[in-house]
Amino acid sequence: MLLIKWIVSTAVLFNGICHGSLLHSDIRASVGTLGRKHGQQHQHAAIVEFQCQYMLKHLQSGGQISVHMPPNITGHWVSTRFFPISCEVRPGSEFIIRSYLFHHNHTFQVLQFHYRDNRCSSPTYTLLARGKLYLRQASWVVRGGTEADYQLHSVQVVFHSPEAAMDLSQWLKPSCGRPSLDGGGKWEPWEPHVSYDLWSEEEQGRDCAHRLGFTMNELQLVRVERRRHHGVWLPDDHTEELFLGDVHTEHTQRTYHTPSSYQPPLQNTKNHDRTCSVCRVVAGADEHHPPILPCEDNLPVKLEGQWVSQRCEVRPGVLFLTRHFVFHDHNCTWEGHYWHYADPVCRQPTFSLYARGHYSHAVLSTTVMGGTEFVFTVDHVRVTPMDRATTSLLNVFQGKECGTEGSWRQGLEQDVTPTHGCAALGIRLPHTEYELFRMERDYANRLLLFNGQRPTDGSSPNQPHKTATSYQAPLVQCAGAGHGPAEWRETDELQRLWSSCCRHRGGGMVDMVRLLLIAAISVLHLR
Template sequence: CEIRSGPEYVIRQFHFKSNNTFESVVYRYQDPDCHHPMYAIESRGIHRLAQASWTVRGGTEAEYEVTSSYIVPYTVNATVDLAKRLAAGCPDARVSGNLNPYSRYVIYSLTPHLDHLSLQGQSSNPDGDVDCFQALNFTLHELQLVMLELRRHHHDHHSYQHPHSQHHHHKSSPDNVMTGSEEIPYDAPTNAFTRELLLGAVHSKPEERQSHRPSSFQTALKEGTTPGCGVCSRVLSSDPMSPPRLTTHTGTLLSLEGEWVSTRCESRQYGMFLTRWLHFLPDGASWHGQYDYYHDALCHHSSFSLIAQGSYTGGTDSHLVQGAKDYSFQVTRLKVLPHDQATVDSMNHYSGNGCGKAHAWSVGQEQDVTSTGGCVTLGIRLPNMERDIMKMEIVHRKLHLFVGQRLLDRKPGVAYQKERPTAFQEPLVKCDQVNLDMSINTAPGGHGWAGGVALPLSSGADLFDIRSSGSQERLGLVCLLFPVVLTFIQRATLLTHVAI
């Protein structure tokens, strides 16, 4: 069950076909467990891959056009709300009066332009076409950015080895992981990998979603037939007339004490990738953290690390997101550690006194930037205060910590964030438990790796069905700890959007 800013609780289902058409269903729910459905929007259209993304390394830009879309309300409250929104904002809607639960209503209808595909929302509609997306604030702009990942099963003790692969041991590079340009060899075991599809992130502000073009990814979708994925099976057997209802569970925030690390290479706006490590101290008020940024979607090629420490308070129930707790974090000390020459050159380009000692940056040498009030080059001011939300879930006997999602288009250098997030980042997993069946990539003494291969989708790919995996049942969790990197495309823009 995915939580989007708002908050909005959704399950997504996509079916891509080899003839460049697609079908999608987005289910909306009343609750963060996705047990009480409100309505579903079922869409069909055309989807074509364009070119490799110049902003998000490893991603592929795409064009799409919706040709038809229907909405199916499930509750009386949903029918009343949708009828009001359609009456006020969509005079072309083919509905009159009240809506009925479990009935299909046209909210978008467009004759497809097969010869020249234009971006949805930019076509000139002939008379009789219907477009109610604006009234419902609904888009599928996430289809404009795609990336396919191949992830090794977590229970594979003997991972597949490419016959001609060479091992390059580096603290930020997983062993035996193919690059994004490589194909899976014909003799690789068919059950060694699962496919996950990453689509573009939606804007953290709902009012900005109609015009937003994604430059990062949202939670990965699992292939519908992924072995052992109960949520996948449940969604696969559902349809808009029989929506999936996931199992409810009572969430509680247990002790934060201990170390927490990323479960995958995470995506951020403008093509940034990172992993996170958080350590909450036994005093219940102090924390340490490391944010490692990378140039690539596999978190192989390090750029720089932020090493932070500070204090936190809170723990009261959130009035915005059910099951979450409100916290406030303060960063009181910050160090910056560059890992490559491109990062060093960019840092040394700054001549002021707002980011450590000017012109003194070098690869592998950290600087404490606390005395300079943070790092203006990275858009970070100290002391830094963040109003946040957190929640915990137990997934397959592993404890997951969800921290609030970073806001998009946040003003750079803002020292105090007044607005709390209403959605979450990728989960962190606790690494000091017994029998977790995890490997630490770069923890002291650890030599594990993440089994992920990021590949751009190829045109005319095999038919496959992708479903939301849900937060209750996820496979292949690997405890990751990498150093972090930033892609210096649009350097001036990127360096003002680092958030910790």
């Protein structure tokens, strides 16, 4: 009771006297008072736990995201990839930048710039597609998405070097090029900086785009999210993101695939910061002038620390989830927390998983430029059903297939290691997976961790040849090896929370109490 009174009084005091932002020393003092008798190490553990948990809880509030149905996709949308300088990685691996333009009359123009390297500094070829797109009804498969039909009018390709033209000629028939002036059924060799028709409505029997695996099936699933940057909706204080359907992880299945998840979002160019020169380069590019990004060194992958989701993530098979990983480099062990939900903003929990195991030393990938490979083992899993449907499902299984038969209760965790996993959830123990990782920094200089995209068919990358060649949505570091008591380098998310408490008096009190409660509970758990 005394602790609760202290929290409320502290929140009132800070909410009344601060003008602008609280210093990190104030944060340390607040948590330090609670955990002083437990020592510096326990104070640090409380801060770390509090930071990571707050960032995840912040996602579940959903207050920063607005979704309109049906979505308004009119405008110019380009790749952002969460940070200024990099490109998207598609299964294969393909390094691309997308620039999509949708008009009011349903017509669209799509530019897909392809590159030789993972920094998109060496362009190889560009695909230009035109057509029409018609939004239909809300998706029956992916909740929160909108189904759409598209019709292609034309597809063209432009090569940006003789080498690129030669490399792709092996996939294209000579008849896809231009007839030779000499006649006799001969064809001109492919040349750079020339626009070639791969498909058109007038020549539907001549589908050369299909031979490159080109498809616009991503347009069959659409979602637009509007994210506000601060506590209130302002005309220039938000970002619009366009999510289009996922690309199948098997190249041979790409043209037949109906999307059940999303690619990384495209950003509306009207939201671009005027100081972002790279954004302007991408937005102003065309098929003959692809954007060339600065070539930067790849960051070494260092897993040590804690990492959490930045958004409610969507996986193939209509799975909505958030993740929290903890890596311990000193003994190469890891822990993973997975919270699954029934909705696209992660507010309706269905079940959670806790897994732990070991991982190997890093090996640079010889398949995916910029990637690093690890081998992960899982030897311990605990499951918590969070709704009635999941609880009932788990109780249906008989024998030793998923924990103790008939013992599942909503909200109560159970160890499924003794039953070698949980058949109901497709978990088998022990388990090995071959993983791909990559590390980047975002616009705020925060570390981002990408791990391999899960196979579209729902299988597991349990063999070396199944190692991913593309990535999932990145996790952001909420605590790392350098986040120690001597340095107290709290994350930007934490600093923004305290600052917003002071700027917005109305909602600040609530946020302040919530934040201090999390910190207090973290310390009490250490007793």
